Amino acid sequence: MDGQALRPTASWENGTLAPVDRLRAERADSPTPGLVEGTEPGAGQKSAMFVHAQSFEDLTAEAEEEARRDDELDKSGECAEELKVLVGEKTIEEQRNNSISSESRSKEEDVSSEAWRSHRKHVFVLSEAGKPIYTRYGTEEALSSTMGVMMALVSFVEAEKNIIRSIHADGCKVVFLTKSPLVLVGVSRTCQSDKELLRELQYIYYQIVSLLTLTQLNHIFQHKQNYDLRRLLAGSEYLTDNLLHRLDRDPGLLLSAVTCLPLASSARDVVSSSLQAAKAKNLVFSILLAGDRLVTLVRKKDQFLHHIDLHLVFNLVGSSSSFREGEGWTPICLPKFNTAGFFHAHISYLEPASELCLILVSTDREDFFNMSDCKQRFLERLSKRSAYQALKEALKCPTYSVAQVGIPELRHFLYKSKSSGLYTSPEFPEVYHSDEEQERLMGLYQDLHSCLHHPTRPLRSFYRCSETENLLAWVTSGFELYLCFSPLGTKALAVSAVNKLLKWIRKEEDRLFILSPLTY
Amino acid sequence: NISFHGGESPKGTLRVKMVLLGSSGVGKSSLALRFGKDEFRSTTPTVGCAYLTRVVHLSDVTLRFEIWDTAGQEKYHSVTPLYYRGAHAALLVYDISKRETFIRAQVWLKELEKQYTPGSTVMWLVGNKGDLAQDRQVSVQEGQALANDRDLSFTETSALAGDQVSELLIYKKAVLGLIESPDLTKETFGNKGPKFKDGPHIYH
Ligand SMILES: Nc1nc2c(ncn2[C@@H]2O[C@H](COP(=O)(O)OP(=O)(O)OP(=O)(O)O)[C@@H](O)[C@H]2O)c(=O)[nH]1
Ligand SMILES: [Mg+2]
Numbered sequence: 001m002d003g004q005a006l007r008p009t010a011s012w013e014n015g016t017l018a019p020v021d022r023l024r025a026e027r028a029d030s031p032t033p034g035l036v037e038g039t040e041p042g043a044g045q046k047s048a049m050f051v052h053a054q055s056f057e058d059l060t061a062e063a064e065e066e067a068r069r070d071d072e073l074d075k076s077g078e079c080a081e082e083l084k085v086l087v088g089e090k091t092i093e094e095q096r097n098n099s100i101s102s103e104s105r106s107k108e109e110d111v112s113s114e115a116w117r118s119h120r121k122h123v124f125v126l127s128e129a130g131k132p133i134y135t136r137y138g139t140e141e142a143l144s145s146t147m148g149v150m151m152a153l154v155s156f157v158e159a160e161k162n163i164i165r166s167i168h169a170d171g172c173k174v175v176f177l178t179k180s181p182l183v184l185v186g187v188s189r190t191c192q193s194d195k196e197l198l199r200e201l202q203y204i205y206y207q208i209v210s211l212l213t214l215t216q217l218n219h220i221f222q223h224k225q226n227y228d229l230r231r232l233l234a235g236s237e238y239l240t241d242n243l244l245h246r247l248d249r250d251p252g253l254l255l256s257a258v259t260c261l262p263l264a265s266s267a268r269d270v271v272s273s274s275l276q277a278a279k280a281k282n283l284v285f286s287i288l289l290a291g292d293r294l295v296t297l298v299r300k301k302d303q304f305l306h307h308i309d310l311h312l313v314f315n316l317v318g319s320s321s322s323f324r325e326g327e328g329w330t331p332i333c334l335p336k337f338n339t340a341g342f343f344h345a346h347i348s349y350l351e352p353a354s355e356l357c358l359i360l361v362s363t364d365r366e367d368f369f370n371m372s373d374c375k376q377r378f379l380e381r382l383s384k385r386s387a388y389q390a391l392k393e394a395l396k397c398p399t400y401s402v403a404q405v406g407i408p409e410l411r412h413f414l415y416k417s418k419s420s421g422l423y424t425s426p427e428f429p430e431v432y433h434s435d436e437e438q439e440r441l442m443g444l445y446q447d448l449h450s451c452l453h454h455p456t457r458p459l460r461s462f463y464r465c466s467e468t469e470n471l472l473a474w475v476t477s478g479f480e481l482y483l484c485f486s487p488l489g490t491k492a493l494a495v496s497a498v499n500k501l502l503k504w505i506r507k508e509e510d511r512l513f514i515l516s517p518l519t520y
Numbered sequence: 521n522i523s524f525h526g527g528e529s530p531k532g533t534l535r536v537k538m539v540l541l542g543s544s545g546v547g548k549s550s551l552a553l554r555f556g557k558d559e560f561r562s563t564t565p566t567v568g569c570a571y572l573t574r575v576v577h578l579s580d581v582t583l584r585f586e587i588w589d590t591a592g593q594e595k596y597h598s599v600t601p602l603y604y605r606g607a608h609a610a611l612l613v614y615d616i617s618k619r620e621t622f623i624r625a626q627v628w629l630k631e632l633e634k635q636y637t638p639g640s641t642v643m644w645l646v647g648n649k650g651d652l653a654q655d656r657q658v659s660v661q662e663g664q665a666l667a668n669d670r671d672l673s674f675t676e677t678s679a680l681a682g683d684q685v686s687e688l689l690i691y692k693k694a695v696l697g698l699i700e701s702p703d704l705t706k707e708t709f710g711n712k713g714p715k716f717k718d719g720p721h722i723y724h
Contacts, residue, residue: 211595235544235565235593322566325553326589330568331599347567365602368571 040478041505042417042424042513122187123204123244127221128180133229134204134240166194177201181221182208190443193450200247203308206335207243210312211236214339242319246311248439250292254449255416255480256307257423258314261293263394265510270387272296272518278378279520280370284343285361286378290395292318294422294514295356301519306336307421313345317357323347327375329368332361346371350379355395402426405504407497409489411469414445414482415505417513424505424512441469445482448473452480463491474498533575533582539604541628542613543621544592547648550679551613552589560680566591569603604632609642614663616647616676617655622662629670643672650678 125134167174175197177184184201209217212232220227252258263271275286275298284303288295292314299305316332317323328347333339344365350356358378360371382388402410404426411431416423432438451459452475462473470485472494483501485494509515540548549563549570556574570589575582588603590596604610612628614621625645632643645667647658660676667674 232595236595238564316567320564320567322549322564322570325549325556325563326570326572326587328567328570330591331596332568345568365599372571 038419038478040417040419040476041502041509042415042422042515043419043478044513044515044517120189121244121248122185123201123240124185124187125204125208126183126185127225127227127229128178128183129221129225131226131228133182133233134208134237136241136244166197173197175201177205179205181217192446193454195453195455196446196450200244203243203247203253203311204240206308207240207312207315208233209335209339210309210316210333211239213333213342214335215341239315239319243312243315246315249442250311251414251423251425251442251445252292252307252314253311254442254446255414255423257416257421258294258307258310259292259423259425260512260514261290261295261394261398262400262511263295264390265515267387267390267394268296268514269516270385271382271391272298272514272516274378274381274385274387276518276520277381278374280362280367280374282362282364282367283360283371283374283520284363285359286374287313287359287361289314289317289357289359290398291355293398295391296514296517298518298520305334309334309336313359317347317359323357324349324352327368327372329371331365334361344368346375348375355398356391399427402429405501407500409485409493410483410497410501411486412441412484413501414480415501416480418478418480420513422513441484444469444471444484448482463494465491470494472498533584535584535586536609537586537588537607538609538611539588539590539607540611540613541590541600541604541625541632542592542611542646543615543618543624544594546592546613546615546618546621547679548592548611548613549589551611551646551648551677552587554679554682555585555587558682560682565593568596568599601635605635607641609644611644611646612672613646613648614658615649615652616658616663617649617652619657622647622658626666629672633670643670645670645672645674647674647676648679650676651681 119137121136123134123136124132126132166176171189173186173188173192173194175186175188175194177186177198182205184205186197186201188197217229220229220232247253271288275288275296278286284300285305286298287305287310288297294310297305297310312334313332320328322328326348328345330345330347331342332345333342337343342365343361343363344367346358346360346362346368348358350358358375360374362371364370382391402412411429412426414423414425428438428441432441448462448464448471451462452473458475459473460475462471464471465487467487469487470489470491472481472483472485472491474481474483481498481501483494483497485497505512540552542548544565549566550560552570552572553559553561553563556572566589568591572587572589574585574587576585577583588607590600590603610632612625612632614625616622629645632641636643645663647660647663663676664674666672
């Protein structure tokens with residue numbers, strides 16, 4: 001591995017989807033990697049970005065901050081005293097050097113038993129009373145066999161006053177996230193960092209909150225500590241299953257960004273303005289999706305949607321065939337917006353067999369007919385113009401080939417514009433066509449991502465050779481870029497490819513990104 | 521004769537608000553699909569509620585069914601009153617191969633009876649999955665007895681087998697019941713149909 005820290009910066013913590021008002025006028029024609037946020041390819045042209053994080057309590061940032069603190073303590077040997085007081089995290093060495101009680105030793109053995117070893121990543125959700133709420137793998141019986149372990153883990157967490165974060169046993173990591181009234185446990189045999197695993201557990205937490213609200217969760221457990229939450233989550237396990245699957249595969253969840261349907265900006269603008277015109281008093285967000293790709297998003301002025309909430313909506317729509325029959329109307333909590341309350345979402349496809357799904361989010365639970373009416377008005381406007389035809393055409397090629405970029409050794413890439421919170425990526429080439437290969441490549445990207453966003457030693461760029469591919473990752477204040485080359489490529493070639501690729505993205509940005517997001 | 525058409529409701533159409541209630545997995549959405557498209561295919565559980573409209577032309581009147589296919593999952597129960605309030609027809613569905621869904625249907629019935637003045641709603645008790653005779657846990661007699669006791673109409677169906685007659689029967693009888701019902705007049709319903717009233721505020 002050939003890693004190099006050019007300049008350590010902790011830009012991850014600041015890398016939110018916040019609007020950036022500066023330097024927008026100077027959109028250079030041929031960008032260089034030194035670009036500042038707001039002028040990179042794919043950055044929006046108006047001061048208001050369509051996705052925004054900063055105006056809300058950012059629980060992830062808070063947890064990241066904590067994790068970072070732990071990590072700092074963990075890494076500096078002299079902080080041993082504080083380490084004992086503040087964190088329960090033990091490194092592999094520490095555990096092997098017997099600085100851990102015999103009690104936790106036996107747990108360690110359980111965790112590494114055959115049943116646990118067979119899957120790459122387990123996720124458990126428990127109540128604070130130790131009642132199982134969710135397990136990624138296994139049925140009731142499988143769950144009962146691991147019950148003892150989970151109970152022990154939970155009480156261990158409690159005994160340590162909730163400060164244990166992770167246990168590293170050989171080849172296996174157990175990560176804890178306590179989010180009262182829930183405890184989330186991840187058991188992973190991947191090489192992902194604690195931070196990445198915690199981020200994934202956060203997602204699972206938000207998934208559960210989005211179904212019930214935190215207020216309701218708290219209410220339930222205050223009244224009945226022993227409540228079996230599976231009753232309320234029954235029939236929704238598939239949402240969590242699918243989200244975990246996405247976490248392994250979807251670059252958007254890794255990059256904290258969403259991707260768009262490639263569409264000529266003239267057509268997209270018409271779609272956006274048609275959606276903008278179909279407004280209603282309590283309508284907060286109008287979202288048009290094509291499968292997992294955003295076509296456009298129109299929001300109420302001053303109301304912002306967080307990418308996590310958007311991914312939860314994507315997951316709900318993508319996991320349910322029920323919206324295909326008629327119009328769906330459901331309470332939904334957008335936890336990054338507000339953990340206490342429900343929005344009400346009108347979810348329907350534009351046409352029965354279409355991939356185009358419209359989501360209208362209202363604050364009023366009696367707004368069904370108003371939302372239905374908004375949809376009709378949107379459809380009428382849209383079908384009067386040629387844009388609908390253009391949109392349907394664009395659906396036929398929702399992705400593009402990396403060959404279009406014209407860099408021979410380049411196989412694949414991920415490019416995220418930080419200020420817009422949007423990313424673009426070509427389809428997987430032939431060599432990565434199997435599911436296993438795609439997940440392997442995603443795993444490599446995740447590694448690179450961990451290095452670029454290391455809590456204490458973040459890297460600006462990272463080049464890595466292997467027998468199967470060469471990888472380059474590069475982060476600036478404006479963008480994040482991950483490139484995958486054939487193993488024949490050289491480092492010099494990779495570096496020169498960056499400029500070429502950025503030029504190409506700049507040329508195509510009208511089509512690949514939403515440059516002029518609208519509000520009502 | 522009854523025929524099914526989509527599209528605009530012509531002048532003089534009666535709007536009929538119909539709600540499907542019952543435990544998760546009893547086949548409410550499958551029945552709705554069978555009504556509307558005479559199809560059967562596996563779907564995921566309903567999220568919140570699905571709204572469908574079906575137009576039925578009778579010889580002397582056209583009916584526009586506005587069907588609220590509710591989610592049976594417990595987490596959505598607190599919003600269900602939004603949908604059954606003001607319904608002209610309610611189908612209380614259970615799965616003949618799962619006794620607990622029959623018991624659950626009786627709980628729904630109690631709930632509904634609190635809300636309704638007799639005669640304003642045509643209520644049906646529907647035992648679905650009739651094709652699963654080998655797994656039957658609720659006999660026809662039991663279903664019929666409950667229906668007689670509470671003054672409901674009763675039928676067994678199978679959304680899977682698509683025994684069209686019984687599905688159409690639901691329509692026909694529901695429709696006839698409605699036409700005979702003095703409450704159903706054109707004036708009763710505005711252009712937008714019944715608006716939601718306030719339900720219990722369990723969701724904050
Ligand atoms: N054998 C058999 N299976 C059926 C029948 N009707 C529905 N099913 C199956 O039962 C399962 C649940 O059906 P749904 O129609 O989704 O049930 P639902 O009542 O709408 O469930 P919720 O939306 O969760 O409330 C599906 O797998 C259907 O294929 C039937 O008549 N016979
Ligand atoms: Mg259903």
